[in-house]
Amino acid sequence: MNLFIQSIKTETLKLRKSGFSKVIILLFLFLPCMLGLLMYVQLHPEEASRLGMMSGKANMLEGKNWSAYFSFLKQVFAGLGLIGTGVSMAWIFGREFADNTAKDLLALPVSRREIVFSKLLVGLTFGILLSLLFLISAITIGLLMHIPGWQSDYVIKELIIFCKMMLMTLILTPVAAYFATKGRGYLLAFGFVVLTLILANLVAFIGIGQYFPWAIPGLFGAGPGGEGYEINSASYVILFATGIIGLLATLKSWMYSDHK
Numbered sequence: 458m459n460l461f462i463q464s465i466k467t468e469t470l471k472l473r474k475s476g477f478s479k480v481i482i483l484l485f486l487f488l489p490c491m492l493g494l495l496m497y498v499q500l501h502p503e504e505a506s507r508l509g510m511m512s513g514k515a516n517m518l519e520g521k522n523w524s525a526y527f528s529f530l531k532q533v534f535a536g537l538g539l540i541g542t543g544v545s546m547a548w549i550f551g552r553e554f555a556d557n558t559a560k561d562l563l564a565l566p567v568s569r570r571e572i573v574f575s576k577l578l579v580g581l582t583f584g585i586l587l588s589l590l591f592l593i594s595a596i597t598i599g600l601l602m603h604i605p606g607w608q609s610d611y612v613i614k615e616l617i618i619f620c621k622m623m624l625m626t627l628i629l630t631p632v633a634a635y636f637a638t639k640g641r642g643y644l645l646a647f648g649f650v651v652l653t654l655i656l657a658n659l660v661a662f663i664g665i666g667q668y669f670p671w672a673i674p675g676l677f678g679a680g681p682g683g684e685g686y687e688i689n690s691a692s693y694v695i696l697f698a699t700g701i702i703g704l705l706a707t708l709k710s711w712m713y714s715d716h717k
Contacts, residue, residue, distance in 0.1 A: 460566065460567045460568075460571060461567070461571045461574070461575060463567075464567050464571055464572060464575035465575045465578060465579060467575075468549065468575050468576055468578075468579040469579050471552075472549065472579060472583060475548075475552075477545075477548050477552075478545075478583070481541055481544070481545060481587065482587065482590065484537075484541065485537070485541060485587045485588075485590050485591045485594075486590065486591075486594055488533055488537055488591065489530075489591055489594040489595040489598055490594070490598065492526075492529060492530060492533060492595055492598070493595070493598035493599065493601075493602060495529070496521075496525075496526055496598075496599065496602060496604060497602055499521050499525075500521055500602065500604070521604075521605065522604060522605050522606030523599065523604055523605075523606045523607050523608070523611070523612065523615075524606060524611070526595075526599055526604055527612075527615040527619075528679075530592075530595050530619075531615075531618070531619060531622065531675075531678035531679070532675070532678070532679070534588070534591060534592075534619065534622060534623075534678070535622065535657075535674055535675030535678055535679075536654055536675070537591065538588060538622065538623065538626040538674065539626060539629075539650065539653060539654050539657065539671055539674070540650060540651070540654060541584070541587050542580075542584035542587065542588070542626055542627055542630050543629070543630055543632075543633040543646075543649075543650035543653070544633070544643075544646075544647060544650055545580055545583055545584060545587070545630075546577075546580040546581075546584070546630040546631070546633045546634050546637070546646075547633040547634065547636065547637040547643045547646030547647055547649075547650060548637075548643050549576050549579060549580045549583075549634070549637075550576055550580075550633075550634045550637035550638055550643075550646070550707070551637035551638075551640070551641075551642045551643030551644075551646055552643065554637075554638075554640075554641040554642045555642045555643060559641075569711045569712050570708065570711075570712065572711065573707060573708050573711045573712075576634070577631065577634065577704070577707075580630060580634070581627055581630065584623075584626070584627050584630060585623065585627065588619075588623040588626075592616075592619055618677070618678060618680075619678070621677065622674045622675075622677055622678045625673060625674040625677060625696060626674045628696060628697060628699075628700035629670055629671060629696070629699060629700055629703070630700075630703075631700055631703035631704040631706075631707050632649075632699060632700070632702075632703030632706075633646045633649065633650055633703075634646075634703065634707045635703050635706045635707040635710060636649045638707055638710040638711060639710060653671040654671065656669065656671065656672075657669060657671040657672035657675060658672075660672050661675065661676060667687065667688045667689060667691070667692045668691065668692070668695060669695075670695055670696050670699040670700075673688055673692050673693075673695070673696050676688050676692075
């Protein structure tokens with residue numbers, strides 16, 4: 458247990474000291490600011506002419522209240538969550554190969570299983586922190602702009618939906634860890650994460666998103682939207698099965714493969 462805790466501390470330190478973590482944190486702070494800017498233009502149309510193209514983007518909010526704000530916030534997070542958490546997990550696993558430290562890591566008196574689970578735990582924790590940072594920043598900006606229509610019951614309901622979207626997104630991250638391990642670096646995993654985002658939008662558009670794991674969090678956040686856009690029991694089974702398969706595949710790759 459002591460070695461496992463020490464492994465977690467080591468992975469946390471590597472992530473905290475890296476430039477990657479700072480860049481991804483800035484990204485999760487930047488997008489709420491952009492969302493707030495769009496809402497500001499929506500609330501103050503007289504400013505639209507000075508901001509040019511921003512006025513057209515602001516029309517995507519389809520409203521001037523917290524309902525419209527939360528709706529667009531969830532749309533943004535559906536994409537940002539997949540990219541941010543997936544890329545973070547890929548980096549945590551892939552950097553060992555990119556920096557040529559995998560063989561040194563395996564030489565330590567720590568079991569491979571503990572290495573995998575410590576990396577997963579740090580990656581999931583970082584994903585939660587990023588998601589909460591995005592949510593808190595967006596709500597803070599909304600409060601500062603005095604967006605009308607704040608209702609405690611509605612806000613709590615939206616927060617619960619957001620947290621469920623976050624958990625769904627995190628369930629899928631072990632798959633990115635597997636591709637980082639299989640590709641012996643993070644480039645293959647990065648490409649895979651971007652591909653899943655593209656496919657998620659495509660399959661949702663053609664009405665079969667409820668059967669594609671990476672489209673399910675976004676569809677859940679969007680709520681009922683007609684036939685082909687609602688998730689069902691099979692969606693949850695597919696989502697959890699994908700996460701479990703990714704976890705087992707990652708664990709197997711580290712347990713039974715020689716990392717040279």
